Amino acid sequence: MTLVVIGPVTDDLIVIGDVESHKIGGATYFQSFVFEEFYEDYLAIVNCSSKDLVEDFPNIDKVKVILKEDTHFFINRYPDKDDLDVREQLSNFPNIPILESDLEGILPENIDAFVLNPLNRYDFPKQTVEYLKTFEVPIFMSIQGFLRVPGVEVNGNYAIKLDNFDELTGILSGADAIFLDEGEESIIGMGYDVDEVIITNGSHGSRIVGDDEIRIEAVKCDNVVDTTGCGDTYMAAYISQKLSHKSSVIAGNFASSIASKKIENIGPYNFKS
Template sequence: MYDICTIGPISNDTIINADTTRCLPGGTAYYVANALQQFPLRQQVITVLEASDHALVEPMRVAGIDVHILPSHHTVSFENKYSADQSDPEQRVRHQSSPFSLEHMPALTTKLVHLGPLLSQDIPLALLETLAQTNRISLDIQGYLRDVRNHKVVYRDWAAKKQALPLVNILKANEMEMGVLTGQKSPREGALYLADMGVEEVVITLGKKGSLVYSNGTFHTVRAFSPTAVVDTTGCGDTYMAGYLAQRVQGVDIPQAAEFGAAMASLKVSTFGPFCGPPEMVESRLNE
């Protein structure tokens, strides 16, 4: 049995900063899986890729990650252009991948499924409903709020949320995504809204203000950790969730798991690409 199975497209990303341009794999499945590989957990990744891009996952396989590829007409491709302070990237979509197909999905035996759609069409509601029948579901809401218009990402509310959210055990959103999804300005009001919709654990990341987790009638306020340098913020939310979920599936309580995720995300900001440090590095950060 796997501890965590992450399902989502792996992307071909172009990251443009003030002084550098880099082409890197990306997407929730990529950042979460690489970060989780540092833990004593069994994990699986299910993704979609164009046949000519299968080499994108070879380093993951060499590292020991079990990657299952579903067919796609294209590999999703983003261009993220960042300002000097790494905030609010200008994002363009060059190509969209094919949706995940229920008929091509392998059988799952896992403690937790983490869904990481990058665009609204990636993981159909029917697949979510099927997965939820036999699995605990964690969801990064980001992709379900993203439409593509003239190659640009446009955020809008999730039309299927009334049917889908009661199926989700753990939901992660950043502050902006929370507002789009709930119509609330306050993270606490947004968390209550999502809990009322049926989500058991609501995780809202707030950047420099830390994060907030709501579960079973209790708010957990989590501090932020200042990075030593701001090099690349792409994948920071995914890194937070990798740390959080790694701790939760091992039985760690919510406050400790959220602090671990926050510390891990602060370390990722200082480097390009996914977090690849050992858990001891995160523990050291927690104790600073």
């Protein structure tokens, strides 16, 4: 059985204070490093314009590329290097949806679960999500991308605006868990037909809302270096434990610990350290 993780790989510019660096990114990229250690039977499916973009994945034998005419590009700017909870983002907002026809023929025969990682509203049309639901396996979704629409144009890229939309209720219906942050929760609310809602809040910890609400403390990190991908890392660590039949409390505390280790280094979680 295989965990199938789907979503764009990105070409990113990271700006921390006055220091710039170019990185590969995207939720599926960051999550693959966590799954490589804690849930080895996974397959990452990404959409982008070049297969060269997957060379930095931890195991390229576990990556399949859906070639499109464009690639997601993000500028992640942290204006205060001493407060990495504050991030400004721009994106090119490519319209390169992952379609049912893209996935037919590349999905494994036996699937444990799906993880959906949209980076903007174009990535997973409702028809694609409905197709994945027909497999009748657990589905975990990151919410952020579904809410992203272009805002003000800045030098050819766009500020990221978050906005709810009517189809979201149907898209999320039946999911085992959805992941979002406090700001996104304030936009969409909590009234969805899902088993769990996991709400992250950076250094202030997270909440897991199911039958009850569980509060998870953030694991203190004295050497905060790079928070890009921290939420994606948390999500993957949480899913790895839930699929191993751990409780939500155990999964949340484990995810908090792994996310804390990730931010001590530039780039994704370093499973070899």
